[in-house]
Amino acid sequence: MKGLKIVVLAKQVPDTRNVGKDAMKADGTVNRAALPAIFNPEDLNALEQALRLKDTIEGTTVHVLTMGPGRAAEIIREAMYRGADGGYLLSDRAFAGSDTLATSYALSCALRNLEYDLIICGRQAIDGDTAQVGPQVAEKLALPQVTYAEDIQKCDGKIVTIKRRLERGIEVVTCPMPCVVTVNGSAAPCRPRNARFVMKYKNAKGTQEAQDANEDYFALVNERPYLKLTEWSVNDIQSNPADLGLSGSPTKVKNIESVVFQAKEAKVLSGTDAELDAMMKELITNHTIG
Amino acid sequence: MANFYTDNEDLKFHLGHPLMQKIVALKERNFKDAGKCEIAPRDFEDAMDNYDRVLEIVGDICGNVLAENAESVDHEGPEVIDGRVKYAAGTQQNHDILTQAGLYGMSLPREYDGLNFPMVPYVMAAELVSRGDGGFANIWGLQDCAETIHEFASEEQKRQYLPRAAKGDTYAMDLTEPDAGSDLQSVQLKATYCEKDGKWYLNGVKRFITNGDAHISLVLARSEEGTHDGRGLSMFIYDKANGGMTVRRIENKLGIKGSPTCELVFKDAPAELVGERKLGLIKYVMSLMNGARLGVGAQSVGIAEAAYREGLKYAQERRQFGKAIIEFPAVYEMLTNMEAKLQAARSVLYETSRFVDMYKAYTHIANERALNKEEREEMKKYQKLADIFTPLLKLFSSEYANEIAYDALQIHGGSGFMKDYPIERLVRDARITNIYEGTSQLQVVAAIRGVTTGQFLKQIREEYEQTSIRPEQEYVREILKGMTGAFEAAVTKVTAVGESEYVDFHARRLVEMAGYIILGYLLLIDSQRCDRFAKSAEIFVKYGQAKVAGYAAFINDFELKDLGMYKK
Numbered sequence: 001m002k003g004l005k006i007v008v009l010a011k012q013v014p015d016t017r018n019v020g021k022d023a024m025k026a027d028g029t030v031n032r033a034a035l036p037a038i039f040n041p042e043d044l045n046a047l048e049q050a051l052r053l054k055d056t057i058e059g060t061t062v063h064v065l066t067m068g069p070g071r072a073a074e075i076i077r078e079a080m081y082r083g084a085d086g087g088y089l090l091s092d093r094a095f096a097g098s099d100t101l102a103t104s105y106a107l108s109c110a111l112r113n114l115e116y117d118l119i120i121c122g123r124q125a126i127d128g129d130t131a132q133v134g135p136q137v138a139e140k141l142a143l144p145q146v147t148y149a150e151d152i153q154k155c156d157g158k159i160v161t162i163k164r165r166l167e168r169g170i171e172v173v174t175c176p177m178p179c180v181v182t183v184n185g186s187a188a189p190c191r192p193r194n195a196r197f198v199m200k201y202k203n204a205k206g207t208q209e210a211q212d213a214n215e216d217y218f219a220l221v222n223e224r225p226y227l228k229l230t231e232w233s234v235n236d237i238q239s240n241p242a243d244l245g246l247s248g249s250p251t252k253v254k255n256i257e258s259v260v261f262q263a264k265e266a267k268v269l270s271g272t273d274a275e276l277d278a279m280m281k282e283l284i285t286n287h288t289i290g
Numbered sequence: 291m292a293n294f295y296t297d298n299e300d301l302k303f304h305l306g307h308p309l310m311q312k313i314v315a316l317k318e319r320n321f322k323d324a325g326k327c328e329i330a331p332r333d334f335e336d337a338m339d340n341y342d343r344v345l346e347i348v349g350d351i352c353g354n355v356l357a358e359n360a361e362s363v364d365h366e367g368p369e370v371i372d373g374r375v376k377y378a379a380g381t382q383q384n385h386d387i388l389t390q391a392g393l394y395g396m397s398l399p400r401e402y403d404g405l406n407f408p409m410v411p412y413v414m415a416a417e418l419v420s421r422g423d424g425g426f427a428n429i430w431g432l433q434d435c436a437e438t439i440h441e442f443a444s445e446e447q448k449r450q451y452l453p454r455a456a457k458g459d460t461y462a463m464d465l466t467e468p469d470a471g472s473d474l475q476s477v478q479l480k481a482t483y484c485e486k487d488g489k490w491y492l493n494g495v496k497r498f499i500t501n502g503d504a505h506i507s508l509v510l511a512r513s514e515e516g517t518h519d520g521r522g523l524s525m526f527i528y529d530k531a532n533g534g535m536t537v538r539r540i541e542n543k544l545g546i547k548g549s550p551t552c553e554l555v556f557k558d559a560p561a562e563l564v565g566e567r568k569l570g571l572i573k574y575v576m577s578l579m580n581g582a583r584l585g586v587g588a589q590s591v592g593i594a595e596a597a598y599r600e601g602l603k604y605a606q607e608r609r610q611f612g613k614a615i616i617e618f619p620a621v622y623e624m625l626t627n628m629e630a631k632l633q634a635a636r637s638v639l640y641e642t643s644r645f646v647d648m649y650k651a652y653t654h655i656a657n658e659r660a661l662n663k664e665e666r667e668e669m670k671k672y673q674k675l676a677d678i679f680t681p682l683l684k685l686f687s688s689e690y691a692n693e694i695a696y697d698a699l700q701i702h703g704g705s706g707f708m709k710d711y712p713i714e715r716l717v718r719d720a721r722i723t724n725i726y727e728g729t730s731q732l733q734v735v736a737a738i739r740g741v742t743t744g745q746f747l748k749q750i751r752e753e754y755e756q757t758s759i760r761p762e763q764e765y766v767r768e769i770l771k772g773m774t775g776a777f778e779a780a781v782t783k784v785t786a787v788g789e790s791e792y793v794d795f796h797a798r799r800l801v802e803m804a805g806y807i808i809l810g811y812l813l814l815i816d817s818q819r820c821d822r823f824a825k826s827a828e829i830f831v832k833y834g835q836a837k838v839a840g841y842a843a844f845i846n847d848f849e850l851k852d853l854g855m856y857k858k
Contacts, residue, residue, distance in 0.1 A: 003334045019293070081641040088796065181705075183853065191387070191390045191391075192347060192350070192351055192387055192390055192391040193347050194346060194347075194391055194392040195344045195391060195392035195393060195396075195405055196329050196392045196405070197392075198340075198343050198344065198347065199328075199343070199344070200328050200329050200332075201344060201406075202339070202340075223325070224328060
């Protein structure tokens with residue numbers, strides 16, 4: 001069996017897992033300065049599934065496709081530190097303000113530039129939590145899709161066997177390739193960054209990042225072309241401009257509220273059945289649960 | 291999302307010591323591989339950036355994987371199944387992740403799939419691993435064996451056994467036997483040369499072998515029939531894949547429970563001789579032991595760091611009599627002394643690592659080309675320093691790890707005695723550090739040479755005392771000078787008697803006096819580069835001053851005839 005060509009879709013997101021009180025600005029928008037930009041956690045699970053296929057099927061390559069500002073090249077480096085072969089950064093003002101529809105459209109246009117046997121991505125990103133981009137990419141490319149994947153168990157180059165984690169149990173399905181797979185957070189965690197890869201790729205830069213680089217970087221890139229990360233602007237993909245960015249995004253945010261939880265009172269229960277029963281009734285009556 | 295490297299500024303401080311410039315240039319042979327190898331550093335800054343980035347990976351794994359697994363590993367422990375060791379699940383996960391991260395073979399040359407890191411960042415990684423899980427530090431730290439293979443084995447053996455470190459194969463050093471503990475000259479495990487196939491075969495029993503079921507083991511064995519002392523011992527490489535060795539049992543220990551301590555039975559186990567016959571104990575074990583003692587130093591500092599943090603956290607959170615207990619003098623004094631001891635131990639850890647780095651780099655360069663006179667002298671100087679600082683480091687750091695863990699538990703009060711807090715595990719894990727790889731008493735035996743030959747005094751007077759100190763800290767140096775005078779007088783008094791038992795009796799006191807002065811100077815010198823250490827320098831020096839004065843008084847009032855009172 002010949003090696004697979006795998007593309008992992010990944011996103012740089014603000015780390016919303018450890019939200020402090022300064023996470024939101026007074027105007028209700030996200031305070032990005034207070035939240036470090038990280039590799040979307042479930043995209044790391046997706047990357048691990050791709051790297052496992054690379055471990056077992058000789059000649060397999062893994063590339064990351066990400067859309068974002070120039071600094072999102074960090075996502076590609078992070079993937080390379082873990083064993084990915086390279087990546088593509090889709091970056092242009094024309095993509096700014098994209099909702100899931102415009103994002104999946106731009107990504108699918110970029111994917112048409114690439115060869116692939118499998119497209120793997122995280123189930124959802126922790127900033128929007130929509131879980132729409134993976135499935136929409138599959139639809140736009142007319143590919144079959146497997147969602148909620150937990151483990152890619154087998155792959156013979158034509159058919160892939162996948163364990164899915166569903167609400168009420170697990171399911172093992174087969175799917176013809178190429179296809180899109182979205183991976184759950186319950187899948188195996190991603191492997192750590194590897195010391196050798198970090199030393200090898202630490203100077204890799206995207207086009208925008210390279211604008212601020214010194215001469216040393218360019219001398220080094222001459223020797224080691226892999227340090228130049230591919231960056232695509234809107235001109236590098238074939239697309240309909242009206243479907244990109246804000247104009248291609250039907251989702252309009254009407255209002256954002258910054259809700260601050262303020263527990264005014266506390267109740268201490270001793271844990272008797274009667275007390276728990278009363279508490280459950282109270283919570284159901286006031287619609288806290290149920 | 292804990293990161294044990296980035297949450298501790300002291301590490302970056304020690305990594306940035308001025309001598310690193312020279313160490314890195316020597317280790318990298320003036321960056322000659324820069325164009326040839328894509329992971330070779332191009333210059334000093336590039337190399338330091340590599341160390342920093344790689345230590346950040348280590349810190350991440352130690353904080354988020356090792357430390358998280360430590361409790362379950364302590365409860366579960368390893369087991370023996372059909373003569374083979376099975377690690378606790380957490381231990382196996384720790385090992386697999388560190389292998390995936392490429393963190394084995396850190397100090398080996400790149401041609402053997404190593405990272406070619408100097409000792410300083412390697413020892414720092416060992417400290418981080420130990421803070422995560424003191425017991426696991428043994429399994430990870432036994433990559434030291436690869437360093438010994440690198441130093442003494444043939445090129446063919448190096449090609450065969452070194453690259454396996456990076457692939458996740460583990461190592462063991464099989465020295466101890468039921469009747470040969472501290473006294474390794476009594477080793478009996480037999481190595482027989484078979485004329486027919488030109489191979490060596492091992493027969494016998496080894497005991498208390500850490501990670502005994504490793505893939506690759508260095509075995510000390512009696513190769514010269516009829517001999518009874520150290521001169522009949524040789525060193526062998528044993529590859530588990532060749533069969534002939536089984537694990538009879540593993541010990542049930544007080545601490546470092548995740549680290550399997552094995553009794554091994556060798557039955558016609560094929561092995562390869564390392565280096566020359568008869569040099570096993572005299573030369574190779576000494577090298578192995580020095581590496582291992584440095585490792586225990588790192589392990590001690592790592593456990594001490596973990597214990598100090600547990601004590602500090604508890605003291606800040608626990609409220610009694612209407613306030614946090616850290617506000618009581620009895621508690622804050624403990625914590626401040628713990629911090630000073632911790633920083634002093636770390637300072638001597640990296641000072642020793644730098645000495646080892648300097649002489650090791652020259653040793654390896656000497657295999658490639660002849661050293662010039664200046665280089666030879668420098669190699670000798672640092673080798674001597676490494677030889678006396680290694681036992682001093684091991685003595686102080688392991689005793690401090692125990693003291694710090696003990697006090698941290700004390701701060702927890704009754705809760706500390708319960709299994710609910712990690713501190714009880716840290717106390718148990720710390721307890722081995724001043725026993726194995728040579729007890730504290732044996733470290734004194736090794737370090738006393740530095741006292742009687744005047745080497746410690748020379749280093750104190752000619753190096754540390756000459757460092758330029760900020761005027762406002764001059765009084766700290768004055769205290770240290772006074773301590774040095776008292777130390778010198780005590781040494782003169784003890785050695786003048788001309789009785790070796792009398793020197794042995796006071797040896798620990800004399801070595802400790804030297805230690806208080808040296809550790810005090812190191813903190814004072816550190817505080818010239820970074821204000822953060824100024825407080826610890828003063829506190830430690832004053833603490834040492836009292837200790838030295840006490841020992842001086844004891845020695846001063848002690849005559850040769852008083853020995854009799856102590857004899858049992």
